[in-house]
Amino acid sequence: MTIAVLETESTLTDRYQTTVPEPVRQALKLGKRDKVHYSILDNGDVLIRRSNPVEIADPVMERFLDFLSQDLQAHPERLQAIDAAWVKRLQAVIKNTAIDLDAPLPNDGD
Numbered sequence: 001m002t003i004a005v006l007e008t009e010s011t012l013t014d015r016y017q018t019t020v021p022e023p024v025r026q027a028l029k030l031g032k033r034d035k036v037h038y039s040i041l042d043n044g045d046v047l048i049r050r051s052n053p054v055e056i057a058d059p060v061m062e063r064f065l066d067f068l069s070q071d072l073q074a075h076p077e078r079l080q081a082i083d084a085a086w087v088k089r090l091q092a093v094i095k096n097t098a099i100d101l102d103a104p105l106p107n108d109g110d
Contacts, residue, residue, distance in 0.1 A: 013102045024048070 006027060010018040020030060028050045030036065035051035072079060 014104045015102065017101070 006023055008021040008023055010021050012018050020036065024030075028036070028048070030050060037049050037051040039047040039049075041047065
């Protein structure tokens with residue numbers, strides 16, 4: 001017989017998303033952007049565990065990063081610091097951008 005060490009619940013949003021409750025995040029030592037792994041047992045129980053990240057090489061990204069590295073080595077004079085004025089302009093552009101994470105996903109033509 002298995003004894004539950006912790007029991008808690010969370011609610012699904014309209015987009016089928018949920019927040020992992022704090023006691024679960026603490027028990028699994030989860031941080032932002034960590035992945036979780038679900039195992040559904042034949043009796044309907046679900047196990048959740050911290051997923052070990054798997055490094056998957058992205059050949060396009062690797063080529064792009066290689067290009068940047070070679071370009072920076074060949075032309076270090078092109079490297080420029082981002083000044084405060086540029087940061088303020090960028091913040092002004094995005095300050096009124098609202099994202100509703102609970103909004104339903106658009107219909108994909110179903």
